Amino acid sequence: MTLIEPRKHGDASDGSLGSRLSRLDGRRKITGSATYALEQPVENLVHAVLVQSTIASGRVVSVDKAAAEALPGVLMVLTPDKVFNMMVASDWFGNRVENVPYLPLPAEVNYYGQAVAAVIAETFEQARDAARLVKVHYEETPAVTVIDQGGSGTVTAPMTVEWGDAQAAFDTADITIEAEYRTPREYHVPIEPHGLIASWQDDQLTIWEPSQWTHGMARTYAEWFEIPFENVRIISPFIGGGFGSKGGAYFYGAVAALAARELGRPVKLAVTRSQGFTAYGGRASTRQTLKLGASADGILQAVIHRGANETSTYADFHEGTGAATPIMYAVNNFSSQQGLIKVNTVTPGALRAPGKNPSAYGIECAIDELSYAVGIDPLEIRLRNYADHDYQSGKPWSTRKLREALLAGAERFGWSNRSAAPRSMRDGRTLIGWGIGCGTFPNLTNSSDAMIRILSDGSVEVESAGIDMGQGTYTIVAQTAADALGVSVDRVDVKLGDSVSAGAPVAGGSMLAGSITGAVHKAAQAAREELIGLALNAPNSPFSTSGANTLVIENGRIKTSREDSPSMSIGELMAMLGREKLEVKRDTLPEGTTREEQQKAFTHMSKVRGPTAGEFSIHSWGAHFIEVRVDEDFGTVRVSRIVSAFDCGRLYNPKLAESQLRGGIIMGIGQALLEEGLVDARNGRVVNNNLGDYLVPTNADVPPIEILSVGEPDFEASVLGGKGVGEVGIVGVAPAIANAVFHATGKRVRDLPITLEKLI
Known part of the structure; x- marks a missing residue:
């Protein structure tokens, strides 16, 4: 198990893949030299x-x-x-x-x-x-302006999941719980408007x-x-x-x-900030009912899930409230259905961890309620019901270190010091609560393309149509190319975000990093082999009598493995050859892919491979341990401490992964305590369509967040062993906060956000 520790002042980084290299585009952004679209x-x-x-x-x-x-x-x-x-x-x-x-x-x-x-x-x-x-x-x-005006909705067959006999198992279970959980409309509000x-x-x-x-x-x-x-x-x-x-x-x-x-x-x-609330869709409001049946010792016997989300009157959008529910815990009897409710709203869209986010809110609150009903610690009930394989697909996990995440997070958080009874931990008039919430996100992959260009001075350019919206693509692409070529990362210039460049999939669903690094690695290795071939065969080359297997490239210099080896820089080789540049383009498309199929792979989602496309079920996992402090008199909630542990496979850059995970967690704080699209039911107007009234977390709302990594390279997930990072961080945060609020106050709030009027 590897723990990501906060970087100490003065830590050095060699820039290799896996190091904590700072973002290469950071200086341009903080100095204002990065030019944005408008x-x-x-x-x-x-x-x-x-x-x-x-x-x-x-x-x-x-x-x-x-x-x-x-x-x-x-x-x-x-x-x-x-x-x-x-x-x-x-x-x-x-x-x-x-x-x-x-x-x-x-x-x-x-x-x-x-x-x-x-x-x-x-x-x-x-x-x-x-x-x-x-x-x-x-x-x-x-008009139908809010979800509750739209009836029960229409059940959609593709979102229905069934195995065993869930109703019969629920009816005969020793312990049962049933509750409804709700999430409101949420909006993206990126710092750069559209x-x-x-x-x-x-x-x-x-x-x-x-x-x-x-x-x-x-x-x-x-x-x-x-x-x-x-x-x-x-x-x-x-x-x-x-x-x-x-x-x-x-x-x-x-x-x-x-x-x-x-x-x-x-x-x-x-698009103005206020127009951004209707020019495109945010996360749909959802409601879901969960019924859990368990034995007296807390072992799940049945899960029955019924969910619905609002969609527009002119298009269907599924915010899959049952997306995470089937794979979180071991259960032999399961039933989940998803409905759509037509509302006069802009068609909702994908917002960080679509489906998995509200789904985890339901199941993680419900499993917490079950733990109190049975009288078992919330950590222990999750461990007792740990799924050793994917019960939905029947396939084994590629890697699933959720148990390790739970144990590592609990140890670092000090969970064993928790007092079990609600309202039993306090600091004067402040109630203290501890809660757990687990999360997951499927590993999605697509083919990618990359161009490597070696210039006459020995520097390297990497081109891809892939983008960087803050997740660090520039940096990990440079690290990948530098590692594979054997050059310093400061000799690599990455060019992104142009559709005339090499094809890349959408930066969504946490699929870009694993996809683009595979193509860059492949192209860089091919460029390296071509450089070695040129060094061996060039006239007057000092390596002409060396074998192909004896040449290496290290720190931008070509040499043999012998200590007394002659060496030359890549730039010197290019000068000797009289070459201005060397271009190598590679992709990760299947052999024999036609041009038409190639274009479709990069311009549509139809070629995306889901988490169970192969022999394994491949997902990222996380466990959040959260402390809240609730003012007993006023009902105000502050998140005071967070420890979150993740299995995201190999981390290409722990510093950037940690930043992404923290960003998701902070969005989860907003979801739990602040964010709510308020709609005037008379006319459908979004009342709080501005950042003065639609509240998101600020620095004052963010406590110390400690990130642990328990993952190991998963080569079923990607060429270089990484799994998705960007989406999973938010999943499970809101239920962890809700569960902590219950532990602090004894009041169970099942509809987000948790505001003071719901507690006093």
């Missing part, structure tokens, strides 16, 4: 501003735009009656309805805040002022837009405008956070690109 210096730029609906359901009857068009600088007002000449694009999995027009500003209104018009003007101020003058007339129809600059040159479209998936977004724009994929270029070298919200192109991108084509000038459209 900062691109594009000439002759004009600005677009959206006009939003003020009803939740109905139809646009007419738009009075005369006053707006009369203002100085206004170039165009787009309305639903505009003929856009665009076509519906395929979804993430490659499904496409043929010959259906795409209407980015539809007349049909499906939710409050939907864009129904756009104004384009010479300056942002002119466009904003004109947008305020646009008058929209509606024919309003009844938006783009669109520019046409003849039939070539260039988009500067923050993107978690440059190839996938380029494919969407190409299909919208019915132009070849190669005619679209998405440029996104730096992204200020995404958390799932920047994985696809949205209607506002189509509006900007259309206006740019119509006007023959680049168009900039910046």
Whole structure:
């Protein structure tokens, strides 16, 4: 077991894979030299501003735009009656309805805040002022504005999981519990809001837009405008956070690109912070009922799960409340169903650990409730019901160090000092509670591509369309290339975020790191072998009599393994050869993949391999131990201490992995105590659509967080043995806090967030 210790001042790092190298893009970001999408210096730029609906359901009857068009600088007002000449694009999995027009500003209104018009003007101020003058007339129809107005929902067969006879086992169990758990709407609110600059040159479209998936977004724009994929270029070298919200192109991108084509000038459209609450979807609100049946000694006999999430009236989105439930614990009788409830809202989207997050909230609170019902310690009941294999698929785990995570976390946290009874630990008028929550996230993989370029001075360039939105892709790619080539990491320059570069999958589902490092490693090894071959065969080479197996590259120098070996730098070899550069491109696609299949692999999700695609079930795991302090008089909750232990396989860079895991944990604090999308049930308006009213954790809300790693390399998960890190950190945090609050107060809060009025 390896523990990640906090880095001490003065610790050195050699930059090799597995070292705690600081982020290579960090200096550019803190000095302001990293240029983000909306900062691109594009000439002759004009600005677009959206006009939003003020009803939740109905139809646009007419738009009075005369006053707006009369203002100085206004170039165009787009309305639903505009003929856009665009076509519906395929979804993430490659499904496409043929010959259906795409209407980015539809007349049909499906939710409050939907864009129904756009104004384009010479300056942002002119466009904003004109947008305020646009008058929209509606024919309003009844709306369903919140999940509780939508009934029980429609059960979807793909989300149903059954084995054994759960109802019969529940009915005969010694101990049973049944409870409903709820999570509200949550929003991404990345530090960099959404938006783009669109520019046409003849039939070539260039988009500067923050993107978690440059190839996938380029494919969407190409299909919208019915132009070849190669005619679209998405440029996104730096992204200020995404958390799932920047994985696809949205209607506002189509509006900007259309206006740019119509006007023959680049168009900039910046989505405001308040518009970001309806321009794309956050996490759907959910409700789930869990029924657990167990023997008197706490062994699970049955789990019955019934969940539902809200979706929009015009598209289905599954926030799988049963995603984690089937694999967390050993149980021979299981039943889970998932329903969808149609609501007049923007279609929800993927937000960090979609599905697994609310699912873990339900099962981890329920297992805690069971521990009290049986009279067994919350740690012990998890160990007694430890799953030694995947009960859902029947497959063995590739690696599952959740038991080790629980034991290591408990030891470091001091769990054995816990007083079992609720309200039994205090500091004066402050109640103290300790709670546990476990989490998981499936290991998803996809093929990737990478270009390695050796330059004449011996430096190295790595190119990929993969992106870095803060998770450290620049750094681990440089470390991977440097390790495989035998050069110093400071000699490697990484170029990311351009759809004309080598293909890469979406930065989502924790799949990018494992996918891209496999391709970079393969390309770098091939480049290394080519360099060695050139060194052996070049005229006048000092290695001409050496065998191929005797040459090595270390610290950028080529030599044999003998102590008295001659040596030369890679730059000296390139000069001797008269070469300006050496390029090697490799991918991790299956042998014989056609060009069409290759493009589909990088532009759709249909080629993504799930956690049980092979002989094993492959997942990341985590266990959180959390202390809360609750003011007995006022009911305020503060998280005061966190120890979290994870099995994420090999960590390519422990410092960056630790940062990602901490980030997820901090988001979990927000989910548990602060975040809640408040909707006016009368009209569907998001009331707190700003960062003054939609609360997220600040530094004052974040306690000391200690991260432990108990994982080992898992080569079933990826070429280099890593498993996903970015998503799993948030999973299990909210239930750990809820369980700690119960231990502190004796009050069980089952609907998030946990606010003072629910405790006093």
